[in-house]
Amino acid sequence: MSRILYSGTKNASSWAFRAWLALKEQGIEFQERVVDIRRPQRFDNLARVAEFSPPGAVPVLVDGDAVIYDSLAIMEYANDLGGGSLLPADMKLRAQARSLVAWQHSGLSNLCPRLSFESSFYPDRRAMSPGEAADTKRLFDVLETTLLRSGGPFLVGDLSLADLAFVPTLIRIMSHAPNADEWPLTEAWYKLLMSRATVQEWMEEASRLPPVLLDDYRV
Ligand SMILES: N[C@@H](CCC(=O)N[C@@H](CS)C(=O)NCC(=O)O)C(=O)O
Structure with missing residues (x-):
């Protein structure tokens, strides 16, 4: 192979x-x-x-x-x-899924920049700053509306690239903001994604590694 x-x-x-x-x-x-x-x-x-x-x-x-x-x-x-099953067959829904992936790819990298993926695995995580909480609210309000519109449990139809693209971002945020009561659909979607065997396999391996400490986390 x-x-x-x-x-x-x-x-x-x-x-x-x-x-x-x-x-x-x-x-x-x-x-x-x-x-x-x-x-x-x-x-x-x-x-x-x-x-x-x-x-x-x-x-x-x-x-x-x-x-x-x-x-x-x-x-x-x-x-x-894999035959295209990770994007919706419907052209408009496919464009919607691609919009979400593109937004994650090109715009959201600066969301909560000091809450790196690395920091999700720190044993003593700090609280979010007010700016990070505001960024989270802005994103989660959009995700909640998207899930309401799709009818759930995924962002657009079945599991798609859009859901997968958000997984690391969700992990960064949720590891610093355990209370997501304001966004019940988003919280349920996050839990569903985290329960997937693929996500668990990556996270189990990642959790066993020594944390990668970054200087700007606490300043
Ligand atoms: N836009 C790229 C970003 C890739 C990226 O930044 N990868 C990091 C590791 S997660 C890296 O290799 N950075 C080294 C560099 O950009 O010099 C992608 O989506 O693949």
């Missing part, structure tokens, strides 16, 4: 998590090579990735002679390989 996913340290690599999830959810076989992206070895390791993948970042999927980089491209490829 020639398909190789260059993934990242599991408690530090939210983008790799998304690509990995889409492949796993589609039942696609692949070998996984975990690239250690912790400092200082991060720089040498990613320089080696740059020898075959222009961005020099993870994730990268190498499938025979195709080098597919960026989590979004890998998620779409996983969906194609």
Whole structure:
């Protein structure tokens, strides 16, 4: 089997998590090579990735002679390989799912930037700042409305790339905001996603790793 996913340290690599999830959810076989992206070895390791993948970042999927980089491209490829079941068949619903994925990919990376994916695994997590609570409310209000419109339990129809793209963000936020009573549909959706075997497999491995401490978490 020639398909190789260059993934990242599991408690530090939210983008790799998304690509990995889409492949796993589609039942696609692949070998996984975990690239250690912790400092200082991060720089040498990613320089080696740059020898075959222009961005020099993870994730990268190498499938025979195709080098597919960026989590979004890998998620779409996983969906194609698996027959398209991770995007709705209806064109408008598909566009809605892609809008959510694109928003997560291009705009939401700056949401609560100091609540990194790494910080979800810290044993002593701090409280959210007022700004982080406001960012969370803005996002969760949208998710709640989206779930109300879809009728649940997923954002758009069946489980889709949109749900998977949000998993690491939900983990970052929910590990710092245990009370989500204001958004019952979002909380139920979060619990449903967390109960999936794929998500549990990643999180169990990630939880066993030594925490990756980042300087800006507490300042
Ligand atoms: N837009 C890229 C972002 C990938 C990314 O930032 N990956 C991190 C690890 S999670 C990385 O390898 N960063 C190294 C770098 O960008 O120099 C994607 O979605 O795949």
